[in-house]
Amino acid sequence: MSSWRVEEDALESIVIGAGILGTGGGGNPYVGKLRARKLLRAGHEIEVIALEDVPDEWRLCTAGGMGAPTIAVEKLPRGSETTDAVRALEEHVGHRIDAILPAEIGGGNSIEPMIIAATLGIPMVDADGMGRAFPTLPMITYFIYGVSPFPCALADEKGNQIVYPRGVDDHWLERLTRSSAVQMGGFVGCAVAYMSGADAKRTAIGGTLSWARALGDRVRRARAARDEDVLDGVLEAAGGRVLFEGKVVDVERRSTDGFARGQLVLDGFGGDAGAQLTISFQNEYLVAWRDGEVVATVPDLICMVNREDGEPITVERLRYGYRVAILGVPCSELLRTPEALDVVGPPAFGYDLPYEPMEVVR
Amino acid sequence: MSSWRVEEDALESIVIGAGILGTGGGGNPYVGKLRARKLLRAGHEIEVIALEDVPDEWRLCTAGGMGAPTIAVEKLPRGSETTDAVRALEEHVGHRIDAILPAEIGGGNSIEPMIIAATLGIPMVDADGMGRAFPTLPMITYFIYGVSPFPCALADEKGNQIVYPRGVDDHWLERLTRSSAVQMGGFVGCAVAYMSGADAKRTAIGGTLSWARALGDRVRRARAARDEDVLDGVLEAAGGRVLFEGKVVDVERRSTDGFARGQLVLDGFGGDAGAQLTISFQNEYLVAWRDGEVVATVPDLICMVNREDGEPITVERLRYGYRVAILGVPCSELLRTPEALDVVGPPAFGYDLPYEPMEVVR
Numbered sequence: 001m002s003s004w005r006v007e008e009d010a011l012e013s014i015v016i017g018a019g020i021l022g023t024g025g026g027g028n029p030y031v032g033k034l035r036a037r038k039l040l041r042a043g044h045e046i047e048v049i050a051l052e053d054v055p056d057e058w059r060l061c062t063a064g065g066m067g068a069p070t071i072a073v074e075k076l077p078r079g080s081e082t083t084d085a086v087r088a089l090e091e092h093v094g095h096r097i098d099a100i101l102p103a104e105i106g107g108g109n110s111i112e113p114m115i116i117a118a119t120l121g122i123p124m125v126d127a128d129g130m131g132r133a134f135p136t137l138p139m140i141t142y143f144i145y146g147v148s149p150f151p152c153a154l155a156d157e158k159g160n161q162i163v164y165p166r167g168v169d170d171h172w173l174e175r176l177t178r179s180s181a182v183q184m185g186g187f188v189g190c191a192v193a194y195m196s197g198a199d200a201k202r203t204a205i206g207g208t209l210s211w212a213r214a215l216g217d218r219v220r221r222a223r224a225a226r227d228e229d230v231l232d233g234v235l236e237a238a239g240g241r242v243l244f245e246g247k248v249v250d251v252e253r254r255s256t257d258g259f260a261r262g263q264l265v266l267d268g269f270g271g272d273a274g275a276q277l278t279i280s281f282q283n284e285y286l287v288a289w290r291d292g293e294v295v296a297t298v299p300d301l302i303c304m305v306n307r308e309d310g311e312p313i314t315v316e317r318l319r320y321g322y323r324v325a326i327l328g329v330p331c332s333e334l335l336r337t338p339e340a341l342d343v344v345g346p347p348a349f350g351y352d353l354p355y356e357p358m359e360v361v362r
Numbered sequence: 363m364s365s366w367r368v369e370e371d372a373l374e375s376i377v378i379g380a381g382i383l384g385t386g387g388g389g390n391p392y393v394g395k396l397r398a399r400k401l402l403r404a405g406h407e408i409e410v411i412a413l414e415d416v417p418d419e420w421r422l423c424t425a426g427g428m429g430a431p432t433i434a435v436e437k438l439p440r441g442s443e444t445t446d447a448v449r450a451l452e453e454h455v456g457h458r459i460d461a462i463l464p465a466e467i468g469g470g471n472s473i474e475p476m477i478i479a480a481t482l483g484i485p486m487v488d489a490d491g492m493g494r495a496f497p498t499l500p501m502i503t504y505f506i507y508g509v510s511p512f513p514c515a516l517a518d519e520k521g522n523q524i525v526y527p528r529g530v531d532d533h534w535l536e537r538l539t540r541s542s543a544v545q546m547g548g549f550v551g552c553a554v555a556y557m558s559g560a561d562a563k564r565t566a567i568g569g570t571l572s573w574a575r576a577l578g579d580r581v582r583r584a585r586a587a588r589d590e591d592v593l594d595g596v597l598e599a600a601g602g603r604v605l606f607e608g609k610v611v612d613v614e615r616r617s618t619d620g621f622a623r624g625q626l627v628l629d630g631f632g633g634d635a636g637a638q639l640t641i642s643f644q645n646e647y648l649v650a651w652r653d654g655e656v657v658a659t660v661p662d663l664i665c666m667v668n669r670e671d672g673e674p675i676t677v678e679r680l681r682y683g684y685r686v687a688i689l690g691v692p693c694s695e696l697l698r699t700p701e702a703l704d705v706v707g708p709p710a711f712g713y714d715l716p717y718e719p720m721e722v723v724r
Contacts, residue, residue, distance in 0.1 A: 088527060091527070092454075092525075092527075158529075158530050158534070159528065159529060159530050160526075160528075160529035160530055160534055160538060161526070161527050161528050161529060162524060162525070162526055162527075162538065163454075163524070163525040163526075163527055164522075164523070164524055164525075165450060165453065165454075165523050165524075165525055166521065166522075166523050167520075167521060167522035167523060168520050168521050168522055172520070172522055175545055176522060176524065176542060176545055176546070179541055179542065179544075179545045180538060180541065180542060182541075183537055183538055183541045184538070
């Protein structure tokens, strides 16, 4: 089994890359990065194994933060929420977890699996269940492709734990966990998708941590070079194309039902001068309209980076005046099947729009 | 160990007696009575053992319905909610429950333990944790006197189950379970207060099922006699005194946060002609004012019965025109200690009133 270790340098890159691929969501990674770095400096190790190397009989689960990223900025995590959730899940199933499988590649939820891996002394898998970030549990490929959403465990920073041993389906689990997360303070640790290594290989999107790392490496190299346009590096590593370049001139954002929802407007500059781009979001950027015409929708990735240095701009950091580039990146094929589009296509978010792959919309 | 069996005749009496002692809450017992009767007719047995006869090493838990009684009337239970909650608790602790210990003597929650006992083939204990009914979990004597509120299990009629393995305290458990109960449809089965027989003997109020049965017997005898005033029989069996006789002239009732809250006004008749009684409630009747003067408060029992036939009137049945008698019944001494009054006295419900035992207020 080949594996690699996340060192401090890789951590810096992953934070940037996962922030970009997180399409605005997944929570701010800054505090998570500091926590992970502290664990590395204390001698803990973050071992990463490739998806194809995971033994079929291993027991895996996914874990991360659940809630509104806007809240996680103001209510700093204690740090034990996600590990406590994993331990509550282990206690419930009566088995140790062999490795952590990330739920999404995005912001804080790319860092949490590293922290759990370092804390519990188990490896994490170079894969996730979105190839981006999404706001709700049913949008994870593990569930779309048949892994049971039960049992699930939540833990907060106060010492409360909740286990969901069985239930109707993943939509009910989402509803019940979301309302509990709100009661617990708006941001909690969640462990779910208890599955075998064989199931992981069937349902996960592989290589996404390496992808985030490579993307972050490229951004950092462009920054260091100074005379290189950072966007070229981003596009080279992430794929896709620049949808728009402009200045944030309006942000309407509210925290409702445990989500950060709203929309933002950009006034174009450069080649986009005179045009406006509107983006709606629910934790993540969902749909982008250029002067009223759809240019990209979920599940394709709508990523926002600071135009100058490629720094990802997540929804909780959005504010007037940012000069940004909006990138469109084609999503994983696992998100483009009919069964996936039922769950992650525009109608699933309340938009009466067909999904057209961004390569086609152009 | 001496025990007795609840037969159909006793069931009829218990429903009336527990309805009166439930002080307006505990949910409507009618559907529960039909379910219990059906089990009896199918050959199931409801064995009742005295609190003092419970072996110290037995494992007990309490179980019943949680939610607003107004909702339970419109959304009929499937019938499996409370047994499913007990099974989820058993699964979590890894042990069978030896006997069911009622949480409250009131309405539907006096019947649920019988249904669980009949279904699971285990006895129920002739005792409860209130000697009346109260709206929230922390108000149960088991928790007031040190039994852990964790673990707790909820189950709904759809197949969702939630386990609370550990948490901050009983107030957090109340908050988390109540919000989940609302999400699950407003009325769920709840199993909690996992304890030993020794703990039950220390913290439970004994003999309350027998009390409810004797009270119901007395009401039914008075009804059969016709020339006997039913109130005399009620007072003889329940103790206490008549606080007021009057007609319901106003009911303000709303369902908020999973509770039925509001107040009602009675215009007096007979010896109370010309006076008004106002009663506030939160699932249960909490405080009674006669022309602005407090005449009884929690934790003493404020019971409402139909003036003619002694039928208990619960909050979800309240409406204009009922001609009723309001009874005051002194509560158990276990509810009158300083630690209990902190949790069940008037200030705990938001009333800036001292608790004066109703024998003193007179």
